[in-house]
Amino acid sequence: MIMKSINITKSHLFYPHRIKWASYHRIMANRTVAICLVLLAAMVFLALIAPWIAPYDPNDIDLKASLMSPTTEHWLGTDHLGRDILSRLLYGATTSFSIAISVVIFALTMGIILGGAAGYFSGIPDDIISRVIDLFLSFPSMIFALAIVGALGSSVLNLILALSLVHWASYARLMRGQVLSIKSNDYVSSARVMGASDCRILVKHILPNALSPVIVLATLDMGHVILSAAALSFLGLGIPPSIPEWGSMLNAGKEFMRTAPYLTLFPGMAITMTVVLFSLLGDGFREILDPESEVNGLVAS
Amino acid sequence: MSLLEVKDLDVGFETKMGTVKAVNNVSFQIDKGETFGLIGESGSGKSVIGMSLLRLLPRNAIVKGKALFDGSDLLAANENEMQKFRGERIAFIPQNPTASLNPLMKNGLQLSEVFEQKGHTRRDSWNQALEVFGRLLIGQPATSASKYPHQLSGGMRQRLIAGISMSLEPQMVIADEPTKGLDSLTRRSTIEFFRQLEGEHDRSMLLITHDLDLAYEICDRLAVLYAGEIVEMGPAQKLMDDPEHPYTRGLLKSLPKNGLVPLEGSSPSLLGLPKGCFFSERCEIHKQDCMNRHPQLNQNGGWMTRCLLT
Amino acid sequence: MLRYLSKRLAYMVATVLAVCALTFFLMNIIPGGTAELILKHTVLELEEIPTDEQIAEISSQYNLHDPLYVQFGRWLANALHGDLGDSYIQKKPVSYLLLLRLPATIMLAFTAMSIAILIGIPLGILCAVRENRFTDYLLRIVTLIGVSMPGFWLALLLILFFSVTLKLFPVAGYGELKYLVLPAVALSAHSLALTLRMVRTGMLEVMGQPYIAFAVSKGLSARYVILRHALKNALLPTITVLGMSLGHMLGGAVVIESIFSWPGVGSLLVDAISGRDIPLVLGCVLTIVGVFVTINLLVDLVYTYLDPRIRYG
Numbered sequence: 001m002i003m004k005s006i007n008i009t010k011s012h013l014f015y016p017h018r019i020k021w022a023s024y025h026r027i028m029a030n031r032t033v034a035i036c037l038v039l040l041a042a043m044v045f046l047a048l049i050a051p052w053i054a055p056y057d058p059n060d061i062d063l064k065a066s067l068m069s070p071t072t073e074h075w076l077g078t079d080h081l082g083r084d085i086l087s088r089l090l091y092g093a094t095t096s097f098s099i100a101i102s103v104v105i106f107a108l109t110m111g112i113i114l115g116g117a118a119g120y121f122s123g124i125p126d127d128i129i130s131r132v133i134d135l136f137l138s139f140p141s142m143i144f145a146l147a148i149v150g151a152l153g154s155s156v157l158n159l160i161l162a163l164s165l166v167h168w169a170s171y172a173r174l175m176r177g178q179v180l181s182i183k184s185n186d187y188v189s190s191a192r193v194m195g196a197s198d199c200r201i202l203v204k205h206i207l208p209n210a211l212s213p214v215i216v217l218a219t220l221d222m223g224h225v226i227l228s229a230a231a232l233s234f235l236g237l238g239i240p241p242s243i244p245e246w247g248s249m250l251n252a253g254k255e256f257m258r259t260a261p262y263l264t265l266f267p268g269m270a271i272t273m274t275v276v277l278f279s280l281l282g283d284g285f286r287e288i289l290d291p292e293s294e295v296n297g298l299v300a301s
Numbered sequence: 302m303s304l305l306e307v308k309d310l311d312v313g314f315e316t317k318m319g320t321v322k323a324v325n326n327v328s329f330q331i332d333k334g335e336t337f338g339l340i341g342e343s344g345s346g347k348s349v350i351g352m353s354l355l356r357l358l359p360r361n362a363i364v365k366g367k368a369l370f371d372g373s374d375l376l377a378a379n380e381n382e383m384q385k386f387r388g389e390r391i392a393f394i395p396q397n398p399t400a401s402l403n404p405l406m407k408n409g410l411q412l413s414e415v416f417e418q419k420g421h422t423r424r425d426s427w428n429q430a431l432e433v434f435g436r437l438l439i440g441q442p443a444t445s446a447s448k449y450p451h452q453l454s455g456g457m458r459q460r461l462i463a464g465i466s467m468s469l470e471p472q473m474v475i476a477d478e479p480t481k482g483l484d485s486l487t488r489r490s491t492i493e494f495f496r497q498l499e500g501e502h503d504r505s506m507l508l509i510t511h512d513l514d515l516a517y518e519i520c521d522r523l524a525v526l527y528a529g530e531i532v533e534m535g536p537a538q539k540l541m542d543d544p545e546h547p548y549t550r551g552l553l554k555s556l557p558k559n560g561l562v563p564l565e566g567s568s569p570s571l572l573g574l575p576k577g578c579f580f581s582e583r584c585e586i587h588k589q590d591c592m593n594r595h596p597q598l599n600q601n602g603g604w605m606t607r608c609l610l611t
Numbered sequence: 612m613l614r615y616l617s618k619r620l621a622y623m624v625a626t627v628l629a630v631c632a633l634t635f636f637l638m639n640i641i642p643g644g645t646a647e648l649i650l651k652h653t654v655l656e657l658e659e660i661p662t663d664e665q666i667a668e669i670s671s672q673y674n675l676h677d678p679l680y681v682q683f684g685r686w687l688a689n690a691l692h693g694d695l696g697d698s699y700i701q702k703k704p705v706s707y708l709l710l711l712r713l714p715a716t717i718m719l720a721f722t723a724m725s726i727a728i729l730i731g732i733p734l735g736i737l738c739a740v741r742e743n744r745f746t747d748y749l750l751r752i753v754t755l756i757g758v759s760m761p762g763f764w765l766a767l768l769l770i771l772f773f774s775v776t777l778k779l780f781p782v783a784g785y786g787e788l789k790y791l792v793l794p795a796v797a798l799s800a801h802s803l804a805l806t807l808r809m810v811r812t813g814m815l816e817v818m819g820q821p822y823i824a825f826a827v828s829k830g831l832s833a834r835y836v837i838l839r840h841a842l843k844n845a846l847l848p849t850i851t852v853l854g855m856s857l858g859h860m861l862g863g864a865v866v867i868e869s870i871f872s873w874p875g876v877g878s879l880l881v882d883a884i885s886g887r888d889i890p891l892v893l894g895c896v897l898t899i900v901g902v903f904v905t906i907n908l909l910v911d912l913v914y915t916y917l918d919p920r921i922r923y924g
Binding site (some may be wrong): 352357380384385386387388389395402403404405406415419448449452462465469 | 820826828830832847
């Protein structure tokens, strides 16, 4: 019954006036990107000015006010220690964004350098680096991050370190692939024939083109890192308990689900919304910058 | 008695940039046993016509007009009815045999499934497929049938595609660019193959091609398409020996054997077609009137030309 | 073919080894820390600080002064005999603990993956066939949310809704089917979303291929074309991605098992890490990574078998 009304052929016929840059998908992607950027910018802004707009200190313990539902005094209620949820959410945003950005920058830098070097220089360095990349890519990221954080202890730095180590390999592999394919392009050979040095070739010719999928990956990765960090904090292994973080808020809240379900609702929604925005943004970037991309938004690194 | 009668076929594709008019009010007839050619440049709409007859166009295609096959209108049929036409009564030989074969399916199966769908048993269908394979000259039937498309050569794939299309002995075959991209040797053998097909069984063929030599050799009548419109239609050899329409003349002059004289300019955008003659911009004999008035097809015996000046 | 297999096998082993080595190195990174740990778990009272003598004694007993690679080599040699040492905390052999809990994790992961595949594939096909219509949009939004929300949050929500409010399923426990439902559903979410999206994309791409149009032109029914021609081609890339997503799932299993008190290797690992129980951590990591790598190898083999272009290249 489903099948009757469908037309399943999509036709390989490309009627002659398919102008890529103005296609329907890119227009929609532009709109999505614009909306997501605005919303994310708003979130980042809120996170940045959290210290000024948060109504309470997030670590202010007030046992008399514990486990209150949303009221006019505490817009989103309080947790079991009487701490204001709204304030904790705001500071949590700061935490999440700072961690995510640090990890992504770290991982991206490491990945670009190593992957770029592997692709550009080929030969033995390439072999070694490729093996290392494959190794890092082939284990379950969560386990790895757990092991590192578990071994080194809970601190923001360790968390960033752990997550960077987990995520850099995807950038490296991507970068290496990009460099390899661009390296063999004609315009690079002609630059070399005209005497340009290795460095100049790298920076002027290879980098700009190679970077498009990397940008897409970085955007999507922001979301993944936030999820990983939240998961680790949820297990009590990421952030020290004194720093408000969405994952640890969920961990605290899970004991009180019967009496105060909003404790689990709000932080979870915050995480989900942020990750959704980054995913949409990443997909939008992909449509605009790199429609033929092989970067798959949903594959977790 | 015409087997296929196409009346005022009009195909547009809806895109966010507007409606692309690929086919503009095309009408022609094909008789039983006749080979009819549609020739023109890439983008002239000829492949679209072929696909529209069997309703193979994507969802954003708007198809208007009638296509009467043995009395029934193909364009008004529903999916179930179309399924009965396809394969059994009208077959389609697509461009690009390599891309038209499922790389993950055995060759023999891609043929035998046609029989299976029509109700034969699996063993029966396979045997019938083997028989067809024997006639296609692609090596030992049993071996080739158990292999996969990528294990065959280009010419073999072409014959396989043709063999699959014709396996149910349709009354009419639509062949879309059968010689596209083939080297001259393979092209020769393909032309022979098609000439053979054409001779068999009183079958009608709609040949869509830009290979003018092919058209010359096997077509009885043909139509020349430009920007989705028929600009000239008539008996194949006579038309190509001495064309009337300036476009057809230009087309033939551009052949290597006629001097390789190029046709200046390019075809108009299908998003915004001019109101006058579509070809007037590039026409060497165009007058002011041609830009303003859209010419109709002038009939002259079995020959039609769309030009204000001939 | 065989060469390829042995190469992959060797690589598999190397990976597992490397991971274990890395973990071992990490866990032992704080010098002297191991001795203190052992003491903490065995002899010492709470808050008691170990004396230097105690540390020295333990160090020589466990050979903690040897260079790390030697210690690791010893662990490895033992591991090959099936001896993974004893857990500091639980005082029982690690291998025993692992074997006890491995089936639970496998059952959970297997169920979750099955849910993902059995629901994801048909829905993916549905979305492709109804591209850009209401069903498609709806499911795409749902999967976007599904993949963006933390697995543990979904677990909590499921508990909130089904256990607390509706009282349909129990929160924690093991042994009967009803205990499996919520954890498996929570765990399947990511992979289900991924499967749906991959199948949808794969199908759309395949349906735009000329061989689909040709198949239709042969007079084959739409249903037949979708199931016999399009699906297999679309599923091929999906299989590879699913293999990789298993790694993500195993990671997620760690958290899910903790929430539902599911007695699997994942929750064991979390406890082990919290308690700095090094032999147990190593054992769990070895197991999980081993399972993951094995399954990926199998997936690779299946892929190679299914794609005739590779098989008969």
